[in-house]
Amino acid sequence: MLSRDHGVAVDPVALEKSISKATEALLGYRQSDGHWVFELEADSTIPAEYILLRHYLAEPIDAALEAKLGNYLRRVQGAHGGWPLVHDGPFDMSASVKSYFALKMIGDSVDAPHMVRAREAILSRGGASGSNVFTRFLLALYGVVTWRATPVLPIEIMLLPMWSPFHINKISYWARTTMVPLMVLAALKPRAKNPKGVGIDELFLEDPKSVRMAPKAPHQSASWFYLFRSLDAVLRVIEPMFPKSLRQRAIDAALAFTEERLNGEDGMGAIYPPMANIVMMYEALGKDENFPPRAITRRGIDKLLVVGDDEAYCQPCVSPVWDTALTCHALQEAGGDDTLAKAKQGLDWLKPRQVLELKGDWAVKAPDVRPGGWAFQYNNDHYPDLDD
Secondary structure, three states, rough: OOEOOOEEEEEEHHHHHHHHHHHHHHEEEEEEEOOOOOOOOOHHHHHHHHHHHHHHHHOOOOHHHHHHHHHHHHHHHOOOOOOOOOOOOOOOOHHHHHHHHHHHHHHOOOOOOOHHHHHHHHHHHHHHHHHOOHHHHHHHHHHOHHHHOOOOOOOOHHOHHHHHHHHHHHOOOOHHHHHHHHHHHHOOOOOOOOOOOOOOOHHOOOOHHOOOOOOOOOOOOOHHHHHHHHHHHHHHHHHHOHHHHHHHHHHHHHHHHHHHHHHHHHHHHHOHHHHHHHHHHHHHHOOOOOOOOHHHHHHHHHHOEEEEOOOEOOOOOOOHHHHHHHHHHHHHOOHHHHHHHHHHHHHHHHHHHOOOOOOOOOOOOOOOOOOEOOOOOOOOOOOOOOOO
């Protein structure tokens, strides 16, 4: 017999079987201490960036790991020849450029069919000069394009007062944690070690060294675009005139900001982009791989890897709080004494992870509010998420 719920025909027996199977799957995936954490797969950019980070630093080649990362990147290549931001999604220029670069870096021939398809897809859409700003910074660090292709990002931003139109505390936490070490890199302008000397000039319709700032995108407001483009032009002229002492103060402020939030092997912001930028920042500052903040952060990046028998990829972060909370909610909906007992174990795991002591960056705007949120990851006390 069929029952109706909101106009949808439902077979109660089939529904009960589905719920039972789903519940068994969730209970089977539970960690030994009562919480849940599932793999957090993003798009191809993070595993591609992981490969490029290793070659940026000239780390010893791990052929077995690179082979598995390569298998993953080839599998998620889209039918359009490039790489999407979601499964079976449309072509994305930045994801495609990074994925092609990473595959070429690990030894894929530019004449291999999948590389030819990717190159044709990129060139037919205007070439790699259509990459987004973060990809342009990566390409500048590799010397593929010049720093004229990136916006001026003066490290002196770290010294601006709170009342200024732009302040580091007026942008989102993921952007803040990513930008602070990136601003140090932009100030020092280091070059990737890149021992193989791999480049991707073939992905450009023009000489990549001639690439300048990107034109206005259709979705951008003309007034805001030209305001920031004018500001960038002014900064490009006056930035070289900034006193060296001011620059050093700003770099010191960026380091102090970073080191207060390093967060052990969980990493600053507990997300991949700032962690990778921090490792490159310390490299640019002359700190070797044994320098504790760099070494700890680098180990944290490897903890984001998901390595299988044939494939591997790098997660942008982990999500145990999110996963456990949602799973406990689902188990309570499913019901049953044993199921509810397991859900309670998960909730018991969540309770002590509430951030009750440390006032994170949010306290700048709400100094009288006591802490009380949860982070998305295992540890990220400076940045609890509102939706957790």
